[in-house]
Amino acid sequence: MRTIALFLxxxxxxxxxxxxxxxxxxxxxxxxxLRPEFLVWGNRAFGRLYLAVFLCALxxxxxxxxxxxxxxxxxxxxxxxxxxxxxxxxxxxxxxxHSVDASVSQAIDLSKIWLLCWLLSCVIIERRAITAYVxxxxxxxxxxxxxxxxxxxxxxPRLDELGxxxxxxxxxxxxxxxxxxxxxxxxxxxxxxxxxxxxxxxALLVVLCIFYTGSRGGFLGLAASLxxxxxxxxxxxxxxxxxxxxxxxxLVSSLVPARVSDRLRTTFVSDVDELDTSAAARTxxxxxxxxxxxxxxxxxxxxxxxxxxxxxxxRNGEIEEFKQDIEEHIINQPRFPxxxxxxxxxxxxxxxxxxxxxxxxxxVLARLPRSLGSRDEVDELVLVGRGVQAGVMGFxxxxxxxxxxxxxxxxxxxxxxxxxxxxSTAEAAERERGAVERSTQSDRSTPARADDRKLxxxxxx
Numbered sequence: 001m002r003t004i005a006l007f008l009x010x011x012x013x014x015x016x017x018x019x020x021x022x023x024x025x026x027x028x029x030x031x032x033x034l035r036p037e038f039l040v041w042g043n044r045a046f047g048r049l050y051l052a053v054f055l056c057a058l059x060x061x062x063x064x065x066x067x068x069x070x071x072x073x074x075x076x077x078x079x080x081x082x083x084x085x086x087x088x089x090x091x092x093x094x095x096x097x098h099s100v101d102a103s104v105s106q107a108i109d110l111s112k113i114w115l116l117c118w119l120l121s122c123v124i125i126e127r128r129a130i131t132a133y134v135x136x137x138x139x140x141x142x143x144x145x146x147x148x149x150x151x152x153x154x155x156x157p158r159l160d161e162l163g164x165x166x167x168x169x170x171x172x173x174x175x176x177x178x179x180x181x182x183x184x185x186x187x188x189x190x191x192x193x194x195x196x197x198x199x200x201x202x203a204l205l206v207v208l209c210i211f212y213t214g215s216r217g218g219f220l221g222l223a224a225s226l227x228x229x230x231x232x233x234x235x236x237x238x239x240x241x242x243x244x245x246x247x248x249x250x251l252v253s254s255l256v257p258a259r260v261s262d263r264l265r266t267t268f269v270s271d272v273d274e275l276d277t278s279a280a281a282r283t284x285x286x287x288x289x290x291x292x293x294x295x296x297x298x299x300x301x302x303x304x305x306x307x308x309x310x311x312x313x314x315r316n317g318e319i320e321e322f323k324q325d326i327e328e329h330i331i332n333q334p335r336f337p338x339x340x341x342x343x344x345x346x347x348x349x350x351x352x353x354x355x356x357x358x359x360x361x362x363x364v365l366a367r368l369p370r371s372l373g374s375r376d377e378v379d380e381l382v383l384v385g386r387g388v389q390a391g392v393m394g395f396x397x398x399x400x401x402x403x404x405x406x407x408x409x410x411x412x413x414x415x416x417x418x419x420x421x422x423x424s425t426a427e428a429a430e431r432e433r434g435a436v437e438r439s440t441q442s443d444r445s446t447p448a449r450a451d452d453r454k455l456x457x458x459x460x461x
Contacts, residue, residue: 003040010036010049017056021064024057025123026136028116032408033140033173034147035163058119072425074366075121075418078359082117082411085355086110089303092348096302097309103347106303106406113411120415127381127423133416134184134384137409141177142202144170145209152212157259159213168402171218173409174206175398176391178222179229180413181206183387186233186241187380207248211256214263216279217401225394228364232386281329282338282401284322285310288330289342291319293349300349307334309346340399356405363414364393369424381427385420388413 010031017024031053037046089110093103124133148159148170158167181203210218230241253261292301292309301309313319314331321327329335337343344353368385395410404410 006036006039007046010046011052014049014053014056017053018060018063021057021060021119022123022129022132024053024060025119026132028053028057029133029409029412030136030140032412033137033177034143038161038163054116054119057123058115061119061122072121072125072418072422074421075415078362078414078418079114079118079121081355081362082114082359085352085359086114088299088351088355089348092299092352093303095299096305097296098301098305098312099308100302102304103302109406113406113408116408117411117415120412121418124416124419125422127427130381130384130416130419130423133419134180137177138181138184138202141174141181141206145174145202145205145207148209148212149205152209152257157214159209165404165407167213168215168217169404169407171210171213171215172221172395172398172402172404172407174210175218175221175225175394176409176413178203178206178210179225179390179394180384180387182226182229182241183233183383183390184380187383204248204251208252208255211252211260214260215398215402216263217398220401221394221396221398223394224397225390228393229387229390232390233383278329280323281326281335284326285330285335285337286339286342288313288319289337289339289346292346293342296346296349298349298351300345300347300352303347306337306343306346310335336403338402340402340404343403344405359411359414360392360396363417364389364396366417366421368417368420369428379424381420381424385417385424388416388420392417 010027013027014024017027028050031050036049040046086107090104090107093107094100096103124130144162148162151159151162156162159170160166163170163173185200185203207222210222226241226245230238230245233241288310289306291313292306310330311332322330337346341353341357344356366385366389368382368389369379392410392413395404395413398404
């Protein structure tokens with residue numbers, strides 16, 4: 001019964017996306033977080049749902065005659081830089097050292113991500129659409145967090161079956177969303193009950209789910225995002241951010257089981273001998289990734305070719321010996337570098353990692369207006385932008401410990417920063433035009449009022 005209900009609901013939404021491309025785009029973003037196939041444990045009925053929803057939304061946009069009212073230069077440049085990364089990934093894939101087919105498959109995924117970003121830049125351009133995006137993505141993340149908490153309580157130790165890529169992928173996605181939900185909960189123009197229900201409680205659920213994944217990279221990324229948010233949100237909201245962080249830390253520490261706490265404590269262990277096999281093997285994989293890049297510095301070995309290149313280095317005796325348990329963990333096993341930057345360095349060379357760093361760096365450092373309204377109050381739109389930037393910053397830290405270059409939500413959040421900039425620029429221009437028109441009307445009416453006063457004076461005499 002649940003499968004039938006979800007099938008009818010989601011595919012009906014896909015059909016409606018032709019009529020309302022904004023709805024279809026938001027439905028697709030919802031599905032990237034709360035993946036419907038995992039709600040029914042991999043049912044094949046949902047195999048083509050993502051493609052159906054995206055194509056229907058794209059068809060609705062192209063056939064509806066709706067186009068962006070203004071060119072958002074920041075987003076356009078971002079699409080060009082991301083496009084350059086995708087093109088370079090195709091080049092690295094076509095000259096892959098081991099498996100061209102596997103590499104091309106990943107390049108196709110990156111091309112799909114670029115197309116999604118283009119659609120977002122065309123559909124999410126106004127305040128109303130931005131608010132809807134934040135509500136849908138934040139609500140979907142909250143549902144994932146709630147489901148993850150239930151799964152953890154039911155005996156799923158690290159929530160590996162909760163999404164594609166396992167617990168580390170899930171933690172990285174939730175780190176992207178947490179600061180955005182938090183700043184929305186701090187918006188004073190909403191009623192306190194609305195802030196708590198729509199954003200405050202969801203933020204707590206998401207944070208608790210991040211801890212339940214046991215992801216050490218997710219833990220560090222969350223901490224980095226909150227520090228970045230505290231530095232950029234402004235003095236008036238700094239106390240609120242710190243207060244929420246302290247209260248959240250107390251609640252989370254009281255709810256997280258001991259096994260998760262013990263795992264997270266190993267994040268700060270410097271002695272390799274005290275690390276568990278997974279953490280120790282990660283440092284070994286980083287060393288191997290650098291060795292792979294040293295042999296192929298320009299274009300790397302091709303996407304999804306690191307594992308084969310790793311095994312080849314071992315066969316040729318080009319890698320120093322590691323501890324036996326570490327070698328058993330990584331040799332002749334399908335392993336990845338466990339670092340997005342080192343992974344891209346090994347698979348796409350120096351050019352690829354520079355381009356992806358450019359994409360992420362310009363999003364984190366993008367300038368947002370201090371205010372869109374009065375000089376004393378920071379507008380909700382600006383707060384959302386700063387929350388998204390904090391999430392991207394947290395993701396950038398988390399990505400040091402995982403292969404997350406194929407997470408679509410990262411690039412969608414980056415495009416949201418462009419939408420905030422574009423909407424703020426458009427609203428500022430509209431206010432300026434309105435002020436000029438009012439000033440012009442006032443200037444025109446002044447001579448008329450002077451003539452009226454003159455005629456009244458002559459009539460009096």
